[in-house]
Amino acid sequence: MLGEIDEELLRAVAKYLKRVERLASSEQADQRTKLGALMSEHLGVDAATLPIVTEQIAAHRFVDADLALDALTRENDGRVIGVTGGEQRLHSSLAELITNPYHPFAEGPVSYEARATGPGTERRVVSFGIRLLRIDGVPLVIVQRGASPQHGRETAQLEVLSADEGLATESVRRMRQLMIEHSVLRGKVLSFVSNEYGQDAGASFLARPEVPAEAIVLGDGVLESVVDHVVGIGEHRQALVEAGQHLKRGVLLYGPPGTGKTLTVRHLLSRTPETTAIVLTGSSIRFITAAAEIARTFQPALVVLEDIDLVAMERAHSPQPLLFEVLDALDGLETDADVAFVMTTNRVQVLERALAARPGRVDLGVEIPLPDAAARRRLFRRYAASLPFSDAALDSAADRAEQTTGSFAKELMRRSVLAAALRGDGLPPTDEDLGAALDELLSSGAALTRLLLGGRSEEAEADDGEHVHYEGEYGTF
Numbered sequence: 001m002l003g004e005i006d007e008e009l010l011r012a013v014a015k016y017l018k019r020v021e022r023l024a025s026s027e028q029a030d031q032r033t034k035l036g037a038l039m040s041e042h043l044g045v046d047a048a049t050l051p052i053v054t055e056q057i058a059a060h061r062f063v064d065a066d067l068a069l070d071a072l073t074r075e076n077d078g079r080v081i082g083v084t085g086g087e088q089r090l091h092s093s094l095a096e097l098i099t100n101p102y103h104p105f106a107e108g109p110v111s112y113e114a115r116a117t118g119p120g121t122e123r124r125v126v127s128f129g130i131r132l133l134r135i136d137g138v139p140l141v142i143v144q145r146g147a148s149p150q151h152g153r154e155t156a157q158l159e160v161l162s163a164d165e166g167l168a169t170e171s172v173r174r175m176r177q178l179m180i181e182h183s184v185l186r187g188k189v190l191s192f193v194s195n196e197y198g199q200d201a202g203a204s205f206l207a208r209p210e211v212p213a214e215a216i217v218l219g220d221g222v223l224e225s226v227v228d229h230v231v232g233i234g235e236h237r238q239a240l241v242e243a244g245q246h247l248k249r250g251v252l253l254y255g256p257p258g259t260g261k262t263l264t265v266r267h268l269l270s271r272t273p274e275t276t277a278i279v280l281t282g283s284s285i286r287f288i289t290a291a292a293e294i295a296r297t298f299q300p301a302l303v304v305l306e307d308i309d310l311v312a313m314e315r316a317h318s319p320q321p322l323l324f325e326v327l328d329a330l331d332g333l334e335t336d337a338d339v340a341f342v343m344t345t346n347r348v349q350v351l352e353r354a355l356a357a358r359p360g361r362v363d364l365g366v367e368i369p370l371p372d373a374a375a376r377r378r379l380f381r382r383y384a385a386s387l388p389f390s391d392a393a394l395d396s397a398a399d400r401a402e403q404t405t406g407s408f409a410k411e412l413m414r415r416s417v418l419a420a421a422l423r424g425d426g427l428p429p430t431d432e433d434l435g436a437a438l439d440e441l442l443s444s445g446a447a448l449t450r451l452l453l454g455g456r457s458e459e460a461e462a463d464d465g466e467h468v469h470y471e472g473e474y475g476t477f
């Protein structure tokens with residue numbers, strides 16, 4: 001139990017402690033770094049007293065953010081400065097850059113890094129810098145940092161300081177708008193790069209392929225039905241929207257490997273030059289949510305998910321299989337979004353049950369089957385176009401090459417040319433070279449090669465193609 005005297009004593013001690021605290025904080029004020037002082041001078045108040053508004057930027061949007069911030073800085077007569085202090089500045093929080101008895105951070109050179117802005121183009125973006133600007137006369141500080149996982153910074157981030165807190169938030173909103181206006185993603189064909197931890201490390205850009213319809217040999221009306229659904233709906237968006245019809249669409253191309261699914265996708269990409277396309281293959285399909293977000297933001301858009309069977313049942317971010325994430329991403333888009341999802345698979349049976357469990361997302365399934373005899377003849381003629389084989393030899397070779405694919409036809413012609421070249425007499429390949437190359441490829445010793453080129457091996461036939469798949473041609477995109 002406390003007596004009156006004790007209480008008085010306690011009050012005195014409390015008062016004393018408060019004085020100690022005040023003294024300590026006024027000493028801390030003296031520990032502002034030069035950088036802190038510079039920021040405070042710009043802001044017109046002690047920078048250490050202001051709340052920090054933080055904004056994360058996904059790696060694949062970092063170039064857009066840099067462009068937006070440059071525009072904002074330019075519009076408002078601002079400038080960008082860097083920070084001295086080597087590695088230490090990377091480890092330090094903004095508060096530590098402003099107030100620090102151990103590290104005298106000061107204005108220094110801005111750090112930059114090169115980032116892709118298109119196929120074969122780059123931009124120098126600020127990876128560590130501080131932007132000092134005024135919006136409507138009100139001073140603002142924006143610290144811009146790229147992701148740096150080795151320093152515990154998983155994503156790029158902005159920190160905004162202003163005596164006017166509303167303005168800090170408003171400037172972030174304005175920057176987000178400018179990021180869309182100035183985006184380098186719009187109208188490009190892009191994919192995702194992942195870092196060593198499998199996280200988003202930025203966008204990579206692919207040259208838009210040029211594959212004319214004439215380059216594709218499929219059954220009657222097959223290519224047209226795909227093109228009408230993917231390209232046609234986009235071209236007639238006005239009429240469809242006016243009639244209350246939805247624009248978003250999901251297409252599944254299925255069939256054995258090597259039959260032209262990827263080729264068809266590449267044709268779609270060349271048919272839609274203004275469209276923003278995101279191409280995800282295999283494990284990069286886990287970036288589906290980000291891809292859908294890009295598609296929504298930069299419509300008209302095409303999301304390509306190649307060989308989706310390879311990862312369909314894996315789990316990435318959520319406990320549900322990736323295929324469900326894909327279908328939910330498709331479902332999450334507004335119905336009037338001009339976005340097409342095009343998926344390809346060699347093994348539709350892996351997907352069937354999942355697709356049936358989420359009906360309505362994929363509204364067109366198109367089989368790209370093995371070419372029949374007539375299609376094989378066309379394929380052989382097409383891939384032998386520049387070679388001096390007789391029509392009779394080509395047709396008979398095509399007739400013999402049952403159960404083979406377009407990629408087989410292409411490889412056969414290459415082997416015929418190689419056989420002639422190896423002979424070393426400088427003469428072009430002959431019908432005999434063609435026949436011999438075909439014998440070789442059809443021999444039992446070449447069973448694995450045939451499997452790699454697609455089509456059906458006896459083994460694959462027995463268990464319905466659960467074996468090796470030919471991964472398509474993304475290398476040449």
Ligand SMILES: Nc1ncnc2c1ncn2[C@@H]1O[C@H](COP(=O)(O)OP(=O)(O)O)[C@@H](O)[C@H]1O
Nearest residue numbers: 216217257258259260261262263406407472473
């Ligand atoms: N239907 C086809 N028409 C023309 N070329 C084809 C066809 N199918 C395959 N090819 C040739 O084989 C290559 C591989 O085919 P691809 O489209 O990657 O097969 P997949 O169905 O496995 O995606 C193509 O780039 C093309 O050169």
Ligand SMILES: [Mg+2]
Nearest residue numbers: 261262471472
């Ligand atoms: Mg493919």
